[in-house]
Amino acid sequence: MITPVLEMRRIVKTFPGVKALNDVSFSVSRGEIHCLVGENGAGKSTLMKVLSGLYPHGSYSGEILLEGVPQQFRSISDSTRAGIAVIYQELALVPEMSIYENIFLGHEVRNGMSVDWNETIKRAAEMLRKVRLNINPATKVRDLGVGRQQLVEIAKALSKNVKLLILDEPTAALNEDDCANLFDLLRHLKDEGVTSILISHKLKEVIQIADAVTVLRDGQTVCTLNARSDEISEAVLIKQMVGREISNIYPPRERNHFDETILEIRDWSAYDTNLGRPVLKSVNLRVGKGEIVGIAGLMGSGRTEFARSIFGNPDHYELSGTLFLQGQEQTIRNPKQAISTGIAYATEDRKGNGLILIQDVKQNITIANLREIAKSGTVDANAEVKVATEFKDALNIKTPSVEQTVVNLSGGNQQKVSLAKWLFVKPKVLILDEPTRGIDVGAKYEIYCIMNDLVAEGMSIIMISSELPEILGMSDRIYVVSAGRITGELQAAEANQEIIMQMATS
Amino acid sequence: MIVKDLQKVFSANIREYGMYIALIVIMGIFQWMTGGLFLSSRNIANLFNQSGYVAVLAVGMTLVIVIRQIDLSVGFLAGFLGAIAAIMLVQWHIPVLLVIPMILALGVLAGLITAYPVAKMGIPSFVTSLAGWLIYRGLLLMVTGATGTIIIPDPVFNQIGNGFVPDLFASETFLPGLHKTTLVLGFIALVWFMISETISRRRKESYDFEVLPFYLFVMKLVSLSAIIAAISWIVSGYNGLSWTVVIVLLVVMAYQFLTTKTVLGRHIYAVGGNPEAAELSGISVSKITFLVFGSMGLMTALSGILFAARLKSAMPTAGTLFELDAIAASYIGGVSAAGGVGKVTGALLGTIVYMCLMNGLNLLNTDIALQYVIRGGVLVAAVIFDVTTRQARR
Known part of the structure; x- marks a missing residue:
């Protein structure tokens, strides 16, 4: 041998x-x-x-x-x-x-x-x-x-x-x-x-x-x-x-018509002054109540830039266009305003800019909405533990206690903490950027189930993903982005990988 | 069994306990080498009063370092504001009760000015505060240039740095020679400490969080209570509590509350832990930067007042190296340059360790040149200890 x-x-x-x-x-x-x-x-x-x-x-x-x-x-x-x-x-x-x-x-x-x-x-x-x-x-x-x-x-x-x-x-x-x-x-x-x-x-x-x-x-x-x-x-x-068989990678969900518009974006353009080039060019997009809208596109196509530009524009792009939330025109100047108007954004890079790794699970879950558990500026420690424990149980976050430092959790559980943080602000529209990147099959399935539960309760989700099967498996409707433009809009039923790739590279 | 528990608790908290142990060791060595002079009531009172102006700076600096910034301007700013206070009192005859709030407000303003380029343009605070260091040094020389050292005759002002809390329970027969008010306050602090520790333990138990084994908890209560009692006893032996100590304790309590209990405190640590994540969680990093530098300015003004009051004068060299003393004390107190880690109580403890060292070496008549070398050695040892224990816990 x-x-x-x-x-x-x-x-x-x-x-x-x-x-x-x-x-x-x-x-x-x-x-x-x-x-x-x-x-x-x-x-x-x-x-x-x-x-x-x-x-x-x-x-x-x-x-x-x-x-x-x-x-x-x-x-x-x-x-x-x-x-x-x-x-x-x-x-x-x-x-x-x-x-x-x-x-x-x-x-x-x-x-x-x-x-x-x-x-x-x-x-x-x-x-x-x-x-x-x-x-x-x-x-x-x-x-x-x-x-x-x-x-x-x-x-x-x-x-x-x-x-x-x-x-x-x-x-x-x-x-x-x-x-x-x-x-x-x-x-x-x-x-x-x-x-x-x-x-x-x-x-x-x-x-x-x-x-x-x-x-x-x-x-x-x-x-x-x-x-x-x-x-x-x-x-x-x-x-x-x-050690067990997962028959369905994507849990089934009842798909409806989503007539009630929650979020509408018209003629949305963004110019990156640092790079000196436009990153988004007159994007039009609509999200219905209880809908999962998938955004597909290659790396650098403007997917993440789009999400960040509507989530309070922390990169300070020059923006033009209008954004309507439940029919009301909104001007959102920073992430804080975005959160209070009902938009949440879970980043693609949970370790880099999503979580505070040196802090514990409960602190990470409550950080975006501390006012909710505070009385005249003082955090109610009991309420915080209660809230965090509820999310730990509801999302099945595997951690010995909510006082565990987040850096010690596995990728899937970190992702659940990140989700919990945004669920705690009770958004109307939740933007998930690469929600299952680098996490294992079991945890992925759990995240998909959570997404299904959320839309069933009336939340709307925008999911950005590089994984086409995930886009196809989870979305009700799909937008394809390429070079800062929307190059296609597809109903889930009419989409397949070839069509999307064609649009994404056009 | 006991040894095992102790080992576990000790290794989990080595960073925190390490500082107390270092302090006890340093105190023990000096007590022995000075033949009992070090822990005398008179010297301890002196040590605490000396520490005041560094302690408030270290408290402010700890938060600045927590949000990953630095402020080098505080030393000469403290000197400059002390000089302005002296000028207001001596030359402009403004009443002291107006001077103090005006100086504090000027401190806040100066802090905000240092913060502006940092928060709005992303310029490193090392640079903006280094510019501040130069500017305030120049301004200090300018305002004291004509007169040189300005003697402050105001008795109320000078009380801040030299006075003691009057004894409400003065008595010639019961415990003569001891400051009874200090003992009473010490006793209140002791009881409050025991009650709050017990409540906190109950709460943690009710959530099934990890707590110390009961007998260790009792041991901790007893030993820390003994320390509180011993400090009150020693302090009461010489005039009792000084106003400086009262001010420092109030500042530390206020900041301890702010950093551990409030929404604002949590936002500060979030910005330090991961600024980008904090911004995306709806926290304005620039607002927090302004706030923390504003608080640093406030503490700087207070430090300037404490120092001028202690010397009963404003000098052209006041404030020299204060910023580095405060930074050293913060690091000995366990703040991390990587951001997001550091306690206000640590800043106080770090200051005491640092000032004990200076005071003890002075008592021993150590050559000033050697003192610098020793202080540098202790600083680097403290930080190495901090970093290695942090890694070991990973």
Whole structure:
């Protein structure tokens, strides 16, 4: 039998009170694309942190063998030297530096005491060719889109003669074109002998690209499936991941006619004075009472800009156009006014600008509506606990207590806290930007159920999403955005992925 | 069993307890090295009065650092406002009861001016307040240029920095030589402390939140009560409570209430924890910035008054390095530069630790050059301790 490139044996990693990894064994053969799937909190990221040396040797038990040789990584630089490179969801590039500086950051090409910039640029160009990125290596990383930045990260890994490339949720922020491009590249690298481990929540992609899949659940290895010998399908994977079958990914809902208009936007344009270009061009949009309106579009098409421009315009775009809420024309100057007129916006980036991670669950839930539980400016601590506990129970937020710091919760539960925060302000229109990004199948289903309950009670929801199946599965009506314009409006029944993609790229 | 409980409680609260332990250790060392002089009533009274003007600055500064800003202008602003107070009293003959509110209002105004470029244009507060540092230093020299040091003859004004609360229960027979009012107030504080701790514990229990094991709770109550009692006893041995201490305690209580109980306090910590999330939660970051710098200005004015009153004069060099003392005290008190973390009570404790160090080293006649080195060492040690214990809890 051929020695696997990587073998992790009986890894056990405990945190105070939790066994994050409980006897996990994991083996990857040379030149394969091996996907690692599991719900949030299943232990995928922890396993990769053990492998990369972020959790140093000695803080866990078990063995790591690289090409049959036992390894004891004490730091990330140890594992890098051994040929392992991890590319995290949050990219680790320096935006103000050029591509070539980034690629060789930390292992600069030297010429005596100084850096040999000519050689650096030459080699950087070579690496960019390998990742098939046709761009001037002197370009600043800041000026690249997320997809291209990711390619630069891969080029950086290749420049260190990587043997094992680990990608943590690489497609979470990518549009379909960039995804396809990335997968193409991974297959190409495979032919060149680079083995990849891919952590992903998007099971469709996993099926598309994986040579082998390992499923983790609750810190244990459930199974490893091989694309050649085993059946890998969404149903199989979901069953292994959650330990039960989810028959419907999208819970059913009664769909009505939504005649009563809640929100109407006419001729809505926005100009970004910082970028010096328009971001929205005469958008017209209508939302009915109890309706879920989906907004589809590629990254950078103006979806998020649209949401933020109606939610009090915190980016200070120059706006024109009119906004009617329940037939009344409204001028909304800041998020505070937006909230009090009945619009709420849960951001796409819950860690970056959604939640206050260092504060606890109850503080995060009440922050947007503290007045409700305050008497003459003093917060009623009892009322706060009561409100937070009600939301914890209603949304099934898994936390030992509402006094738990939010940073310690899993992605899905953080998302529920973010939802609870906005439900507590009792909005008429709730805008959800990427409500299920980076969260697992089980939690997704729960979020969809919550959305259904909300519209049944008469709330209206605008859902922005990059995942077309989600748009199709949840929306009553769909707007497609491209380059700041609405390029199409579809009833759910008449929409499919091809039509939407066509409109989104027009 | 007991050891295990203690270990658990201690490791969970090491940051908070660490500061108390550091304070006790520092006090113990000085008490031993000065042969009992350090904890004498007279020295403690002196120490507290010395700490007043730094303590109020540290309280204001803690909130400024909580919202991820800094204010370097406060030192010379305090000196400048002290000089203005002296000029108002001595040259313009304005009554002291008018001077004090006017100076406080000027302080608020100065704070708002520092905040304006920060809140409205996104200019770093390091820069705007550094400009303030230069400007107020210049203004201070300007207004004291003609006269040099201005002696303040007003007895009411000078009481603020040097006077003591009169003893309502003065008696020659019962506990002679002790300040009875101070003891009574200390006793009231002790009872209030025990009741509020008990109520808070009951409340937490009713929600099934984690609380200390009962015997540890009792131990905590007893030891902290003993400390309150000991402080009141020592303070009552020399003239009792000074007006400076009363003012500082009122300020700390008001800010403690503001930061822990009110909507405004929660908004301040939200802005510090994640400004963008706070803005998107309907909190105006620029309004909070104005408010916190305004409060800093108010505390600066108070500090200037306390300092001028203590010296009974306004000097061209007043306020030198106050800002750095206040920043050091805030950091020793556990504020985090990353924002969103830091307590008002920590600022008070940090000030006491810092001032104990200065006072003790002075008592020992330590060379001033060495004093700076030691103070720097303690500051960096405190912050390293803070950062490592924070990481350990993750």
